[in-house]
Amino acid sequence: MTKENDELATQIYDKLEPSFKGYLNHIHSKKDATRPGLDCGPYFFPRYWQGLVMARIKSRYTAAEEAALSSKIWKSVASVDDDSSIDSFSADDDAASVNAVVASMASTSISERPKMPSKQVSQAQPQMETPAVPRSFPTTGGTQNPPTSDETYVNTALLLLLQTLTLSMAELGKSLHNRLDFGDLDWLADRLPLKLYRRQSGGGPVELMEARVDGYLCKRDYHPHDKNGAILPRLNNLPLAIVETKPCVRSSGGTSIRWQESAEMACWVSSLRTLRATVYCSPLRAGENGKHLPLDHLLSSCQLLTGKRPRRLLLSQNRHEIYIIIAEYGEPWKEYIRTESSAEQPTARISDDAIDLSGSDAFVRNSMDRLPVEFNEMVKIAADALGKSGGRHTRAKIPLELLDPEHFCVMQQWGPFFTNNHQHMDLFLRRLIALQVQLLSTASKGPV
Secondary structure (H helix, E strand, O other), rough: OHHHHHHHHHHHHHHHHHHHHHHHHHHOOOOOOOOOOOOHHHHHHHHHHHHEEEEEEEEOOOOOHHHHHHHHHOOOOOOOOOHHHHOOOOHHHHHHHHHHHHHHHHHOOOOOOOOOOOOOOOOOOOOOOEEEEEEEEOOOOOOOOEOOOOOOHHHHHHHHHHHHHHHHHOOOOOOOOOOOOHHHHHEEOOEEEEEEEEOOOOEEEEEEEEEEEEEEEEEEOOOOOOOOOOOOEEOOOOOOOEEEEEEOHHHHHOOHHHHHHHHHHHHHHHHHOOOOOOEEHHHHHHOOOOOOOOOOHHHHHHOOOOOOOOEEEEEEEEEOEEEEEEEEEOOOHHHOOOOOOOOOOOOOOOOOHHHHHOOOOHHHHHHHHHHHHHHHHHHHHHHHOOOOOOOOOOOOOOOOOOHHHHOOEEEEEEEEOOOOOOOHHHHHHHHHHHHHHHHHHHHOOOOO
């Protein structure tokens, strides 16, 4: 984030704050989110769908069991103040839970059948914080916080929040900056397919994987004037940021959520050379005759910051938790993940044999079926490095060589921002304004 864009984001926040003040007050009031008041203003529907995310909880119990376990289902360990917890959570409830366990243990002897505690006590969760965000804990998973009944509720809630803020920014137009038009940004609900490719020797790219995002941000352009003098927006398929949602809390999904987000990032970067989008600068925006922008400009527009290490933005909501995830990578990783460059095979390392060095059984089978030439070359290189053409070998005869950070993509995570915490939502909106300003600024500069 440049200093200029940060100052511009502060000006936008100050102008828009009255529009979401009622929304934040409604969150702070602890009222039923599925019946938001008119004081929520343009954030009426985002607040309503955030309420549905928590109201439509998937249940595995009968009505009687659900009534008996209701306090456990709605209990959360996430708390620094009352606002960062689920609505029914309180310190007294937590103390009562601990006392119940202690009393149950005290009344149990060797001669008696062990008694099951009436309530579960949540295990301590890892603490998440940044210098500007109050300390908080990810919500515990399991039966205490079951998932929302359908991912659609989470996806709609997040997209409505993003779209409402972006439309409010659009009202400002170019009033705060003569080069940036905040009406050019759109959050779309398309499940855009992004694909990971691998170039085959002597042939074209081969598709290895497809990942579909739950929405994305794009910079609009405009069709030429029609015969009536009207102009229509044209929305492309080049993401400036992508969205991923899950019905469960992040601690329940764990590693699988991070795997999916990492796969989407790899597919996004790999797809940039194959996505096809024609962007037209209308005379109203270009100040000259309409013209098509070069593809290189479109590709450079998709990164969060220019510089030595590109960064890309992913917003993830897991039930009522929102995370800001920024991927940062070096040029070697980008060249490796994209189809136009064939990466060198990694140096052989300690391994039992060349096949083990190749990867998992599933990877070996798929590689032999789809890329037999490349796979055999890789096995030969590994076997030569091990000092023999086949069979078993205990240790590699060459030193271990580690790749530097430029060869990796690092996913940096900020959050959680709880949708039922007014302070968290205030901070999230402020950061979202700044991120969109930076993305629009990068996308409007031209080729870099």
